[in-house]
Amino acid sequence: MNNNEIVSELENIVGEQFVSDKPEETFLYHYDFITAEPEGKCDIVIMPKTAEEVQEIVKIANKFKIPLVPWVSGINFGSTATPLKGGIVVDLRRLNRVLEVNEDDMYALIEGGTTWAGLQAYLGKNHPNLMAGVTFSPPGTGVVASCLCYGMFNLGMLGGTGAEFINGLEVVLGSGDLVRVGSCSLSDYWYGRQPLPDLAGLFIGWEGSTGIVTKAAIKLWPKLPFRKDFVLMGNTFDMGIPVLLKLSKAGLGICDIFVFSYNWIQAAIGAYEKKVPLNPLKDNLPVFISGVTTQAYTEKQHEAQCEAIETISKEGGLTEAPQGISLDILPYQAWGAWNFSRGGGGEWIGSYCSTREIIKYYKLARETALKHGHTSQFYSRLLFGGHYCVSRFNINFNKNDPEEIESARIILKEIHEEVSSLDGVVMYKAPKWAHEVYEEKIYPATYELMKKIKNLLDPNKVMNPGHGWGD
Amino acid sequence: MVGVIKIFQRLRYMKRMGLTHVDTRHEIHKIERHQDLEHYKDIIYQCGKCGTCRTVYQDADWAAVCPSGEFRKFESYYLGGKNLLTWGLTSGKLKWTEHLASIFYSCTVCMACLQQCQIPEIHTYAVEWLMAMREEAVKQGYGPMPEQKLYTEHTMVENNPYMEKHGDRLNWLPSHIKQTPDAKTAYYVGCTSSYREQNVAVATAEILNSLQVDFRIHPNESCCGSPVYMTGQTEKAKKIAEENVKMFKDAGIEKIITSCAGCYRTWKDTYPNKFGLNHGIEVKHLPEFLLDKLKNGELNFSKEFNMKITYHDPCHIGRHMGIYKPPRQVLEKIPGLELLEMKRNRHNAWCCGSGGGVRSAFKDLSAFAANERIEEAKETTAEAIVSCCPFCLNQFKANIKNNEIQALDLSEIVKQII
Structure with a gap:
């Protein structure tokens, strides 16, 4: 492969200032810089400004049969934006405009590289009565990428995963064709994916291996005048989880329910892992710390909702945090979570699963972590009115220490094996090794269908090779 | 339960500060x-x-x-x-x-x-x-940038980075400025005010005269070394610092008042903390000095200054030294003046684009930064962007087009109403 020739053709598309094959630029794309997943190699990085430029880039990748990796922040805990087989990283940060906000149907039409900070900024300034979700990921991460990879946010009880917030997509396929899916394929309204065949599924959960999304409409929600963030604490998960499940099915204007373990809270605020109790249960510390957010339109409604939440919590043995101690920072980003070890490394086993399995998931993962001398950093969020949940267990490490990285890999795989014994546990943003586990387990005809779809949308296999399904 | 409560006490979000100032310092x-x-x-x-x-x-x-x-x-x-x-x-x-x-x-x-x-x-x-x-x-051997190397070479000979002669440094000084030969206080003018923004130097000296402050300007004042230090040339900057400290100590100076944000940062922080030069000279930036005078009643603003202004926080006194309030407190005391804040202010202020050697080496980047700030200032509807740094002032003046907004130094305003 002659990089100079490719670089020259890419420069003709976007201008030379937005293409680089210099190591001082490409170094920052070759690795996630947080996880224990292996490094890759970025040969060239390019920053397009329009969907048309993306199409031209894809054509060049096909011409040279060179891999193409869509990228916004390069951070996700499966390292699915790491270019495992080299090639061109398409950094979408210049495709970052909010193109439209439809207040009637409550959605924002945004470009593929829009960050959470960018969307929040736009809404705060122009549509203060509407809100987008807020993830626990940093503000510089991508909205569309997060939704496509089943990220979730603080409106999860209302709308489910980020994927369920997607109304429609504009995508450059691996073949270079530009398609639109959803109501936007027939009109200029991006109100939803219904009632057409739901082709958004060709791009959701595929980890950038079927196309590059250049536009997406994302659901917004009204910001109601009355809101309260409850902090409910209990001694154990056995005590606390049933209360949260009861609350999730009680209505009560709840837009978010989640639980942190004691150590996860400490990670999130940037404490130092070596200075906190390894096993808080042994010290009789309450390990169950949950957050419940409720909204209401009127004060009377709000009071009634809050009273019901308080009653259910009290009956279940949970204690509301004392006056003056509240999660009034919500929504916030859990910026410290990966850096708990002060080594800048962290990776999770994050899975969607049945709400029946939360306690078992926590205990299995906790025991494995403790066995290896790691704290128990667990987090779970109930989604879509309590229909399902996400559960996650973090392991931190020093990413400058090869032995610690190797050790973290072993522990993560062990936790994965343990929690996968529970019915219905499936990892999201799954790294390559987890995909290999699922590919053996999945219904064979389903996997064959995935391969056919992948082949149809990306005939030259240029899209994010090494990641996603049907590779 | 007490342990958990302590965690939440530290977790609280502080308005305008995010989580920045949450008490996790003992974990650092x-x-x-x-x-x-x-x-x-x-x-x-x-x-x-x-x-x-x-x-x-x-x-x-x-x-x-x-x-x-x-x-x-x-x-x-x-x-x-x-x-x-x-x-x-x-x-x-x-x-x-x-x-x-x-x-x-x-x-x-x-x-x-x-x-x-x-x-x-x-x-x-x-x-x-x-x-x-x-x-x-x-x-x-990869630094500094060629333009920075050039001004450094000149500074080592002529004591300024502006390619001017050292002998011309005091050309700005009008004859009506009264100096006290044996004063223990020095007005440290700095290179930008000496050669480029001489209005700031004149205004500051006139303010000091009006307040009957016994001061003098060292006849051999030289560059503080900031442009050399900020471009990584530590040894050369240290040599400049040592000469400056010796010169001022030999002259019996016990206090420096400066109108330059860069000189202030350099004398107050870089000299002692980087170079280990514990000179013992008190260093005051002009707004700090004015605020002291306002507080003890020695300074009163008798005239009005009818203008809507916005204040630009210079990086060298703001984020580098934590001075956000004094300039604003002085401005707020001025009758008729309306202070409008830009969206990004105090610790979040957008840089004017001139520091760190950028203005000399990367003119396109520097102009981009300045224009972004000028646009932000215009959005406030202010008539002037006011700063406390002659380098910021000079940068704004160079980039403001068609008199769309004025650029002023705090000293220029105070001089008119004192």
Whole structure:
């Protein structure tokens, strides 16, 4: 492969200032810089400004049969934006405009590289009565990428995963064709994916291996005048989880329910892992710390909702945090979570699963972590009115220490094996090794269908090779 | 339960400050400042290039904060990129190149990125390795940038980076300014006010006369060394510092008042903390000095100054030294003056684009930053953008088009109403 020739053709598309094959630029794309997943190699990085430029880039990748990796922040805990087989990283940060906000149907039409900070900024300034979700990921991460990879946010009880917030997509396929899916394929309204065949599924959960999304409409929600963030604490998960499940099915204007373990809270605020109790249960510390957010339109409604939440919590043995101690920072980003070890490394086993399995998931993962001398950093969020949940267990490490990285890999795989014994546990943003586990387990005809779809949308296999399904 | 309560007490969000000032300081690794690159290599990789450093954290509509990154776009130019390039270098994954050096020099060292980073050690110390990288670039022969090298050579001979003659330094000084030959207080004018923004020098001297302050201007005053130090040329800057300290100590100076933000930072912080020159001279920036006078009743504003203005926080007194209130407190005391804040202000202020050697070496980046700030100032409907730094002032004047807004120094306003 002659990089100079490719670089020259890419420069003709976007201008030379937005293409680089210099190591001082490409170094920052070759690795996630947080996880224990292996490094890759970025040969060239390019920053397009329009969907048309993306199409031209894809054509060049096909011409040279060179891999193409869509990228916004390069951070996700499966390292699915790491270019495992080299090639061109398409950094979408210049495709970052909010193109439209439809207040009637409550959605924002945004470009593929829009960050959470960018969307929040736009809404705060122009549509203060509407809100987008807020993830626990940093503000510089991508909205569309997060939704496509089943990220979730603080409106999860209302709308489910980020994927369920997607109304429609504009995508450059691996073949270079530009398609639109959803109501936007027939009109200029991006109100939803219904009632057409739901082709958004060709791009959701595929980890950038079927196309590059250049536009997406994302659901917004009204910001109601009355809101309260409850902090409910209990001694154990056995005590606390049933209360949260009861609350999730009680209505009560709840837009978010989640639980942190004691150590996860400490990670999130940037404490130092070596200075906190390894096993808080042994010290009789309450390990169950949950957050419940409720909204209401009127004060009377709000009071009634809050009273019901308080009653259910009290009956279940949970204690509301004392006056003056509240999660009034919500929504916030859990910026410290990966850096708990002060080594800048962290990776999770994050899975969607049945709400029946939360306690078992926590205990299995906790025991494995403790066995290896790691704290128990667990987090779970109930989604879509309590229909399902996400559960996650973090392991931190020093990413400058090869032995610690190797050790973290072993522990993560062990936790994965343990929690996968529970019915219905499936990892999201799954790294390559987890995909290999699922590919053996999945219904064979389903996997064959995935391969056919992948082949149809990306005939030259240029899209994010090494990641996603049907590779 | 007490342990959990303590956690939540520390977790509380503080308006306008995000989580920045949450009490996690006892968890921070203790790191010495002003060390060489080797000293920081085990802390840099805490960064995950998460991008939090790119925008104001939970405030100011999450507006962009990094001139260099916003102009060049590549991750390398943001703090996250620079952290990890530093890691790449110290861990042997990358090598010094001209391009690597130019990335690190394409930074005004405004420190707005640090304010946003929520990782305690990076939030507190990242500027140390940004400066250490510049020092290392010089040691390796890749720094400073050619234009910076040129002005440094001139400074070492003529004591200013403006390619002017040292003998012309006091040409700004009008005959009506009264100096006290044996005064213990010196007005340290600085190069920009001496050669480019002479109105600031005249105004400051007139203010001091009006307040009947016994002061003098050292006849051999020279560059403080800031433009040399900020471009990684530590040894040369230290030599300048030593000569300056000796000169002022020999002259019996016990207090310096300066109207320059860069000189203030250099005398007050760099000399003692980087160069170990504990000169014992009290250093006051003009707004601090004026505020003291206002508080003790020696200064009153008798006239009105009817203008809507917005205040631009200079990086060298703001984020570098933590001075945000005194200039505003002085401005708020001025009858008729209406102070309008820009969206990005105080610790989130957007840099004017002139510091860190950027204005001389990267003129396009520098102009981009200035124009962004001028547009932000215009959005407030202010008639003037006011600062306390002649370098910021000079930068704004050079970039304001068609008199769309005025640029003023605080001293120029105070002089008119005193």
